[in-house]
Amino acid sequence: MKTRSITAAMVLLAIVFVSCGVKKPADNDGHSLWLGYSSERDNSGAVGVGDLSRNGVKIALEELNGYLKDNPVSEIKSWRCGLLNEKDPKLGDEGFRIVFSEDGDVNIRANYDAGVLYGAYHFIRLCRNKELKPGVIEEVPAFQYRILNHWDNPNGTVERGYAGKSLWKWNELPGTIRPEYEEYARANASVGINGTVLNNVNADPRMLSAEYLQKVKILADIFRPYGIKVYLSLNFAAPKHNGLKTSDPLDKDVINWWKDKVEEIYSIIPDFGGFLVKANSEGQSGPQDYGRTHADGANMLADALKPYGGIVMWRAFVYASTSPDRAKQAVEEFLPLDGQFRDNVIIQIKNGPVDFQPREPFSPLFGQLEKTNVMAEFQITQEYMGHSNHMVYLHPMWKECLDSDTYQKGEGSTVAAITEGKIHANNISAIAGVTNIGDSVNWCGHHLAQANWYAFGRMAWNPEISSEQIVDEWLRQTFTDNKAFLNAVEGMMLASHEASVSYEMPLGLHHCFAGAGHYGPGPWEGASRPDWSPRYYHKASADGVGFDRTSETGTDAVSQYHEPLKSLYDDVKTCPDELLLWFHHLPWDYRMKSGNTLWDELCYKFESGIKLARGFIDTWESVEKYVDNHRYSQIHDKLVRQAKDAIWWRDAMILYFQTFSGMEIPADCTPPQHTLDELRNFRLRISNYETPALDVLPEYTLSD
Numbered sequence: 169m170k171t172r173s174i175t176a177a178m179v180l181l182a183i184v185f186v187s188c189g190v191k192k193p194a195d196n197d198g199h200s201l202w203l204g205y206s207s208e209r210d211n212s213g214a215v216g217v218g219d220l221s222r223n224g225v226k227i228a229l230e231e232l233n234g235y236l237k238d239n240p241v242s243e244i245k246s247w248r249c250g251l252l253n254e255k256d257p258k259l260g261d262e263g264f265r266i267v268f269s270e271d272g273d274v275n276i277r278a279n280y281d282a283g284v285l286y287g288a289y290h291f292i293r294l295c296r297n298k299e300l301k302p303g304v305i306e307e308v309p310a311f312q313y314r315i316l317n318h319w320d321n322p323n324g325t326v327e328r329g330y331a332g333k334s335l336w337k338w339n340e341l342p343g344t345i346r347p348e349y350e351e352y353a354r355a356n357a358s359v360g361i362n363g364t365v366l367n368n369v370n371a372d373p374r375m376l377s378a379e380y381l382q383k384v385k386i387l388a389d390i391f392r393p394y395g396i397k398v399y400l401s402l403n404f405a406a407p408k409h410n411g412l413k414t415s416d417p418l419d420k421d422v423i424n425w426w427k428d429k430v431e432e433i434y435s436i437i438p439d440f441g442g443f444l445v446k447a448n449s450e451g452q453s454g455p456q457d458y459g460r461t462h463a464d465g466a467n468m469l470a471d472a473l474k475p476y477g478g479i480v481m482w483r484a485f486v487y488a489s490t491s492p493d494r495a496k497q498a499v500e501e502f503l504p505l506d507g508q509f510r511d512n513v514i515i516q517i518k519n520g521p522v523d524f525q526p527r528e529p530f531s532p533l534f535g536q537l538e539k540t541n542v543m544a545e546f547q548i549t550q551e552y553m554g555h556s557n558h559m560v561y562l563h564p565m566w567k568e569c570l571d572s573d574t575y576q577k578g579e580g581s582t583v584a585a586i587t588e589g590k591i592h593a594n595n596i597s598a599i600a601g602v603t604n605i606g607d608s609v610n611w612c613g614h615h616l617a618q619a620n621w622y623a624f625g626r627m628a629w630n631p632e633i634s635s636e637q638i639v640d641e642w643l644r645q646t647f648t649d650n651k652a653f654l655n656a657v658e659g660m661m662l663a664s665h666e667a668s669v670s671y672e673m674p675l676g677l678h679h680c681f682a683g684a685g686h687y688g689p690g691p692w693e694g695a696s697r698p699d700w701s702p703r704y705y706h707k708a709s710a711d712g713v714g715f716d717r718t719s720e721t722g723t724d725a726v727s728q729y730h731e732p733l734k735s736l737y738d739d740v741k742t743c744p745d746e747l748l749l750w751f752h753h754l755p756w757d758y759r760m761k762s763g764n765t766l767w768d769e770l771c772y773k774f775e776s777g778i779k780l781a782r783g784f785i786d787t788w789e790s791v792e793k794y795v796d797n798h799r800y801s802q803i804h805d806k807l808v809r810q811a812k813d814a815i816w817w818r819d820a821m822i823l824y825f826q827t828f829s830g831m832e833i834p835a836d837c838t839p840p841q842h843t844l845d846e847l848r849n850f851r852l853r854i855s856n857y858e859t860p861a862l863d864v865l866p867e868y869t870l871s872d
């Protein structure tokens with residue numbers, strides 16, 4: 169005992185000693201995001217909506233002046249930015265050129281305002297990351313439309329939002345203008361995001377009313393100088409809500425109603441971007457209500473928007489409880505329509521075939537449509553990955569999808585290449601992310617979740633940038649460029665997605681969530697119907713676990729993939745471990761490539777997730793001296809909850825599966841801390857979409 173306290177005292181002394189050299193940063197509430205420097209505008213204190221003198225060039229100069237005056241860079245002697253006298257086709261609408269001469273002159277040029285602005289932000293990023301070298305830099309974005317989707321409702325709630333209420337204060341608009349609106353625009357522009365859908369895909373028809381359009385106009389005016397267009401989600405039944413007898417897309421009155429509505433919108437917001445549509449999905453109305461197709465619905469809207477240059481993003485997220493395999497339905501419904509959509513329609517496809525699970529194979533629809541514009545939809549908000557309680561850096565997961573080869577036109581037909589329009593003669597290219605932004609002071613609920621907003625923008629600009637580079641850039645700008653801090657925290661963030669998969673649903677398991685809130689585990693829920701029930705997805709029984717999607721004995725979902733993927737997934741011997749139970753139903757004692765039984769492998773996978781999550785706490789504690797107290801302790805608390813949740817997930821999943829497998833948990837795994845009955849009873853307390861309050865979550869001890 170005595171020796172222990174002496175050692176503890178020595179460790180404490182050592183910590184005090186080491187910390188002496190590092191000055192603890194002042195408290196930071198996280199509100200300034202990765203933009204912890206002032207633009208010249210911040211210093212002037214000016215706020216102006218509809219100020220016609222504001223444009224991208226002006227803002228670019230304010231940013232450069234603000235940054236460089238406060239943070240002089242010895243190599244930089246002078247700077248300027250502006251439009252090119254003669255347009256350079258290579259730079260397109262949004263590209264830029266930065267010339268940084270040997271004698272210290274910086275010159276940022278572009279064809280249009282937005283490019284100048286992106287060039288300025290890029291240049292400042294290089295300065296802040298100390299990557300500046302004399303020479304010429306030219307960049308153009310990979311995707312034309314780089315769009316955030318807000319699932320925000322007029323009443324201020326946010327569907328699947330875990331960062332407070334909606335940023336948009338509809339009840340205050342158009343009269344009251346909050347500074348956050350412009351801060352939001354600035355943050356988006358700084359990473360190249362150029363569009364935002366303001367409202368939930370489960371759309372309230374009120375959003376298209378004359379009253380709301382006046383509110384939307386204010387936001388559009390604030391965003392415009394930052395190169396950001398606004399879009400709206402629409403309710404397909406809007407004509408009926410407004411007194412028409414039908415919303416049939418082939419009905420003359422309906423067609424005219426939409427034409428008039430679109431005309432009205434453009435008279436108020438001349439650069440309105442277009443519509444996002446969720447139709448015939450989860451109870452939303454759509455063309456199929458009238459015996460029409462998705463193409464009939466989308467084209468009717470596209471025709472109305474065409475004269476103004478607007479687009480329709482039509483979602484492929486459709487399913488019905490009558491389909492034997494939900495994962496197949498998007499291809500079944502959309503493939504027969506290939507070639508029927510107008511050229512200003514783009515089909516918005518979630519990254520995986522089911523629904524934003526911690527790991528899914530890429531949606532096969534990306535590789536199936538050839539004559540239709542397609543785009544990917546990612547979820548930045550962590551509906552299925554611990555809400556804003558868990559630290560999960562999502563870029564590795566998104567990149568896994570974009571880099572996946574569909575083999576549609578042979579090798580190299582990756583999801584990125586297809587959606588960028590490199591494989592087919594697509595008319596438009598786009599990418600969307602469902603935001604994690606709310607009105608909480610730090611915007612995203614978890615300080616480290618800001619990295620996902622940042623990463624989405626950087627990826628939309630350039631899908632080739634690595635996860636390592638993005639997290640490194642973000643941490644330097646948001647925390648510090650201290651090497652020890654960066655090494656530790658980058659490692660932790662880069663491991664976090666794999667950790668989340670491992671402690672929630674490893675080896676291709678999916679949708680084992682409790683209730684509709686999708687926070688904790690509920691593998692015992694539901695029946696074997698093709699709806700949202702965990703039992704339908706994992707199919708655990710005495711004979712094994714997993715969803716048989718093979719060609720011989722299963723639903724044949726594998727056939728929606730091109731060769732060689734189809735055979736690779738179909739054959740249990742070649743199917744990658746991480747998707748094994750997505751495609752195969754296997755006995756508990758199935759021998760894995762590792763030599764373990766499937767049962768042991770599952771236990772060890774969960775264990776590895778628990779270990780990683782526990783390790784994140786140690787890593788964070790090791791960098792305490794580099795982080796301000798405010799963010800340090802908030803992040804620390806959340807990491808503790810994350811590690812507890814990791815054990816909760818394992819306890820629930822494994823104890824439930826054990827009722828079928830009858831096998832023992834390997835002795836070297838963390839022992840369960842709750843019984844199955846306790847966990848099932850706990851489930852009864854989770855009933856809605858919210859994150860359960862921390863103090864009602866099951867208690868776990870983290871010591872070994």
Ligand code: BDP
Nearest residue numbers: 327328369370446485523524
């Ligand atoms: C699911 C969400 C639900 C959304 C739906 C969608 O649980 O709240 O409305 O996706 O994307 O992930 O439409």
